[in-house]
Amino acid sequence: MSSREPRASGYFRSSYAQGLRLLETRTQWTALVLFLTALGIFPFTATSFQLDLACQVFLAAIGAIALMLLTGYAGQVSLGHAGLIAAGAFTAGILFKEFGAKFWITIPAAAVVGALIGLIFGLPSLRLRGLYLAVSTLALHFIVVYLGGEYETKRGFSTGILIDAPRVGDFIIRDRKIWYFVLLSFAAAALLISLNLLRSRTGRAWAAIRSHETIAEALGIGVPAHKLLAFVISSSMTAVAGALFGYYRGFVSVEAFSLFLSIQYVAMIIIGGMGSLLGAILGAVFVTLLPYVIEYAVAQLPNARSYAGMLAAFNYAAFGVVMILFLIFEPQGLVGIWRRVQNYFLLWPFKQKPLGGGRK
Amino acid sequence: MNPLLRVEKLEVVYGRAITSIQGISLEAHKGEIVALLGTNGAGKSTTLRAISGFLGLDDARVTEGAIHFKDNSLANRPPYLITKLGIVLVPERDKVFPNLSVVENLSAPVATAGANRKRLEEMAFTFFPKLAELRGRTAGLLSGGERQMLALASALVCGPELLLVDELSLGLAPVVVEDLAQRLVEIRDKLGITILLVEQNATVALSIADRGYVLENGRVVLDGDAARLKSHGDIQEFYLGGAGERRSYRDVKQYRRSRRWYG
Amino acid sequence: MQLAINIAVLTAIYALIACGYVLIYRVSRVLNLAHGELMMLSAYLLITTASLFSKTPFIALGAAIFLSLCVGVLVYLFLMRRMTGEMVLAAVLTTVALGVLLRGLVVLIWSAQQQNPAQALGWVNHSLPVFGGRISAAGAALIATTALVYVGLFLFLRFSRYGIRMRAAGQNPLLAAQRGISLHVIYALAWGLSTLTGALAGILISLDSGLDSTMVLIGLKAFPAALVGGLDSLVGALLGSLIIAAAEVLMIYYVDALLSDVVPFLVLILMLVFRPWGLFGTREELDRV
């Protein structure tokens, strides 16, 4: 940085407005621009399989960000995330099949349905905490999947509801490159909405509730309202991700929303690092790509073809092993690694942060 | 004679950032009752935790100094092994298992190697006969004093050589405290158990202790015989609430200047 | 009458599985979501021991159960021990990861096809007449085993020193350590016992109706039973299992079998609304998790 003025070495904010700013230094701007450029170039150099993976990552990122808001920031544990994704997907699917509704109706509809479900299933959170809350959200998953399954069978869509590619005027979103940008912009929107929420009064209220409900209440924070708000916002975002999933894949079917999916989302926020949006994104990338990376790595073993049948089981087992190793050796999550690397370069040639101050 | 417990220049840092105690040295000889006095945040509990091996739970660690017990260094030992060596802590809060009955509370502890467990359990009842009446009662339903008795009794079952008692008097009526204090003396007299008593209530502590240490801001500022401490002007004024007329805060500085620094 | 027997067998199945969840939760506040997989692993271990000791089915059975106990202890020593002190959610996720690993391993070692331990042991699952209904031998064994396990666990926790220590460690691990109790030993014991009861369930179910990877799902279905009863109470687990099993069987009989998957969770929600800590759970648990 060739600035004439001496640069501050600490992290100083002299007004609240500064604290609310998203980007503070020129380095951050540069990094952002470079990153966006890279994201923009990527689809033109990638194969369609890579594009598909990227799209999966974006979808997962929306869901993970939503769950991070709820669990990582507001402190409300949820195991019903797959149910919400299913609710969004089915809203889009049913509206399309029954009423031939358009893209720009079904997506907001999914958001509204998600918000309503979030409101209903946020109610137990007023009474329950921790594990018990998680289980009550688990019930949500089973109910949504049951209803979806009944709809499918009763209407005779036994292999799933097929949804046509969304159409804007005469333009049909079918090409994967276009999907890439559509999903990227949705993910970016989710990120921005979350960032804005978190740096506002709402975000601070959530943080207070997560730390200590009683004290938060004593500080004059409307605990029930803010808890419900967290559920509503998170559920709404998740349901939109579900509707997008339906459109992107071109089908909706209950089997796509197993309990395992919920667990994958929880894995994303824990592996990514609790209480960090960057963590949610890193977690989404990691959990989505890991099976494919393992599959690829295993396929490189000599003579892999001859035990192909076992290979799949091996992939599965390896996925478990990597998750376990991660949980044991990096409890801070990917964000922990990220910060360590960042600090290493920031502080170089020193090894440790001085006491106090510094950026967390 | 070597002291039973020797703490040398102990320094404990919480979360790699906050130094809680600095250069604390103290000793406890066999059969002594030693009082550790100080206000909130003086570092009494930290010292106890360091001795009983519970620092790790709060992301704290001993950065300097050493703790010796019967010529064993206690550094890096898990709590249950420290108990097995013969150091038993009666904690400040949550001192009994609330859903277990009194008898079960007494049969849960693991005795030190070679101790006669049956005899220990009987002894617990002889020191605290009231517990015998409450045998089948769930510990969570006991009164504060009874709880403290049960906590002391179940600590005795571990067969300690050194008993660490954190805030004996906390939340208890003066009569009960008096009674419990006498029991401690009895335990020391009959079993020869050394007792390290951490207290805010200096009156009680100094009435039964042989020696005492006064901690402030993580340092030992005064030490000596109980009698000497009792008569010390600052102790009189700040801990025993005596010394007649009120002084203004300006004079408090005098006290600050007069304290001794160890380590 | 047959209705009552059907409910009894299903209750026994759920109760035997649920006590595995309860044991671990009660002691270490961790929810073991790999319980179904551990159960399945035990049943597969029986396939292997049955081929090793094909002449003596009871030795094969004993060996499989003993191996399961070892697996449980090893899981604690090598895996869950490292998660002590971490976020509970992370520990739960670790058990999920363990489950994924085990599922993969089982397919790797025993392949994905259906197995029949009863056949491997050379046993025939006779059907016995009782009180005007009929019950399979394995079903009867299930009920008997469940009764034995619950009585045994009750006696163990109430009267044996290690049982009392286990309860103590569950209530206040810090104090337990101060009283000289080695938490690692207690936790390892809990994991071992939990896997042992899971193994009994897995083996008996597979003796009754064969073995494949759907066993995992059965493990998961017992979970609401444990919760309805209160996650830290054995009596609760038993009663919870009865409620869930009865609701499920009655639903099959009189309403719609398809609802039987959802019913346990509906019961659960009702329970959570009125008594969030379960029928017999301790109230304070709510604040701890």
Place this chain on the structure above:
Amino acid sequence: MLKRNLMVAAVLAGLTGAAAAQDAYNVGLTGALTGPAAGTYAPAVDGLRIYIDKVNAAGGVNGKKVNLILLDDSAQPAKAAANATRLVNDDKVVLLLNASLSSTFAPTIAESQKGNVPLIFASSVCPKDVYPPANALQFCTTAFAANYDSRAVLDFVKATAKEPVKLGLSAMAIPISRGEIDYAEELSKTLGMTPVSKQIIPPPTPDYTPFATLIKDAGANWVYSWAPWVTQVRTLEGLRRLGWTGDYIAWAHLEAENELARLKDGKLYVVGANALFQEDLPIHKEIAAAAKAANSQYPVNQMAEGWIAGMVIEAALKAAGWPANTDKVTASLSNLKVDLKGLRGGELQWTKDNHFRTKQYYRVYRFDEAKGAIVRVRDWQAFDVK
């Protein structure tokens, strides 16, 4: 941020490192090789793999190797979608195969249509689109067939039953099985039978006795089940446990041969389209030898499905010539005749608008307690597919 992007890019780049072999026929399969459904599909896929390996060892097709790419979807639609995308777009397969639950059909079909790649359902349920008039790109080699199976079964029941049939029905709570049993219920009425009880059983059921109790109490003397083997056999075991002595008829899945021998139940009939291995035809010996050489972990008698798929693929690629493209393969598949050497009742023939087979043959087996062996109850019977 930049670093993360680079890392992602590196990982993604790595993933496609497995460049498609240019000098071979690329054939891709997405299947349930792990997970709860694997028991049904993994053995068939292993059979297919062994067959293709044998073909390659013998010099390949038209002098070119067949590069069979196996991907696991654990019966999860999202995974199947990613697999199909990769196979069609990156591996540039000329032929796509699905061996998984019906939940994976929609995404696989979607990719096959987008990429104009022919798709064979091998060992998975045949979707509606393969029956006449068939979708141009979808084919099916799987033995069982909705509606035709129930026709054959009820036809057999009607011919065998000596007294009026009170029919109990059992399905697994998956759409395909429910649909078929609903169909059978209607059909049985037209054949003069009385359907007395229909049970739809959710897959993770620990105890089948409650369902069996209902069937028994309804007074059924014949019970028909068309579902994955687990449900079929556990319903039967539940019934027998209750002392029910009626006749039971079920579909002969891959597991049937071992299971008949295990159950030793004289009144259990299985209806199937594949010849059991105990017939010991030359082709069966050949499969056994190949499976043994390949050290497969699955029993030989579960490999017929995979073997048939292999024979079809070989024949189709041969007819398509070299170099092949998707259009040529589709064309050769749409006009194909494969001699199955006795694995089924006759040859498998595909025409322009029939991608199932022109004739479906059924055989009925049961275990004969007196002989201590499985016996044929009814030999091949052909049903025309229209």
